[in-house]
Amino acid sequence: MSRRARRNHTPAFKAKVALAAVKGDRTLAQLAEQFDVHPNQIASWKAQLEGGAADVFGPGGGQAGRATCRRREVAARQDRRADAGERFFRRSAQQGRPAERKAMIDRTHDLPIARQAEALNISRGSVYYLPRPVSPKDLALMRRLDRLHLELPFAGSRMLRGLLAAEGCKIGRRHVKTLMRRMGIEALYRRPHTTKPEPGHKIYPYLLRGMEITRPNQVWAMDITYIPMARGFVYLAAVLDWATRRVLSWRLSITMEAAFCVATLEDALARHGKPEIFNTDQGSQFTGAAFTGVLAGNGIAISMDGRGAWRDNVFVERLWRSVKYEEVYLRAYDSVSEARVSIGRYLDFYNRRRPHSSLDGSTPDQAYFTSLPIRMAA
Numbered sequence: 549m550s551r552r553a554r555r556n557h558t559p560a561f562k563a564k565v566a567l568a569a570v571k572g573d574r575t576l577a578q579l580a581e582q583f584d585v586h587p588n589q590i591a592s593w594k595a596q597l598e599g600g601a602a603d604v605f606g607p608g609g610g611q612a613g614r615a616t617c618r619r620r621e622v623a624a625r626q627d628r629r630a631d632a633g634e635r636f637f638r639r640s641a642q643q644g645r646p647a648e649r650k651a652m653i654d655r656t657h658d659l660p661i662a663r664q665a666e667a668l669n670i671s672r673g674s675v676y677y678l679p680r681p682v683s684p685k686d687l688a689l690m691r692r693l694d695r696l697h698l699e700l701p702f703a704g705s706r707m708l709r710g711l712l713a714a715e716g717c718k719i720g721r722r723h724v725k726t727l728m729r730r731m732g733i734e735a736l737y738r739r740p741h742t743t744k745p746e747p748g749h750k751i752y753p754y755l756l757r758g759m760e761i762t763r764p765n766q767v768w769a770m771d772i773t774y775i776p777m778a779r780g781f782v783y784l785a786a787v788l789d790w791a792t793r794r795v796l797s798w799r800l801s802i803t804m805e806a807a808f809c810v811a812t813l814e815d816a817l818a819r820h821g822k823p824e825i826f827n828t829d830q831g832s833q834f835t836g837a838a839f840t841g842v843l844a845g846n847g848i849a850i851s852m853d854g855r856g857a858w859r860d861n862v863f864v865e866r867l868w869r870s871v872k873y874e875e876v877y878l879r880a881y882d883s884v885s886e887a888r889v890s891i892g893r894y895l896d897f898y899n900r901r902r903p904h905s906s907l908d909g910s911t912p913d914q915a916y917f918t919s920l921p922i923r924m925a926a
Contacts, residue, residue, distance in 0.1 A: 578780060579890045591803050595803075602670065652687075653665065692836050693728065698868070705724040754852060764792050765820065765821060765822070767824065769864050771864040778882050785798065785801070798812065813839065813843075814842060869892070
């Protein structure tokens, strides 16, 4: 079988695909089929578009500015400075995740791709390599893994492989680990503190141990979860008021990145004021400067779960169980817009009408807006 020829896409085509991804109405799998482009490439163009959008409104946005930029580019080509690699690194290598650093590669830049890859601390080969898209078989396995993870959050790749084997599914442990990484899940249990944070990311201590949380807006929590669809998958982020269980803000995204987490946080702050403490896990979306900067700028104390300690954020985990068993697993969303409408309808029911035994039979809305005297410890 002949190898597919390398294609050079025009900037206009890349912009069209990236805008479709930013719009978020279709999954990466659906966009890949529509535009005949690999899902990883779409995610990369989306990240580049979002990262460079602010430049449109900055210096150089007008006609004279563009001419100045062109003159600077010509001058740079004629007299390439010795510290070009360092300048490129300072401008681009701000986010620690390998996928985000890979998205910073600029194929039109004067600096050779090999030098860019070296400055970003990624393999040159990884810049050209595009892994296979998620197959229908893997999507089915991911749906089953998601159910098993909710039922048995302590199960790691070895146990999950055994459980799948008992159901007649032949799969290797490494493949299970690969799918778990793609879904953003891991076995939840206490472990030695041996993991290192992403470069430039600060890990904050857990502030809620033994604290009495008795009122709305005292503590908020946030997390991300995987949502399976008929074709592909999306990610759901939500901000939860700890004391009353009320969902304050939520968003769906076709990629798991910091930008949509920041947007969800800012929406909650705009609608409901600010909490005293904000708790998350140690995911790179929450430890980066873009996210923690919003919290620090609003004078909010930052708390982070212990690594693998699911009980530190137990109420968000309970929310995910409710969302999936009472909504997601009963559906087969055909589009992102359908998922957004249906999940939004469920979360409205969850806030306004669903009684909670921990709230003495009240709904989250009643507990949040009437400030019931809730007594509990984290």
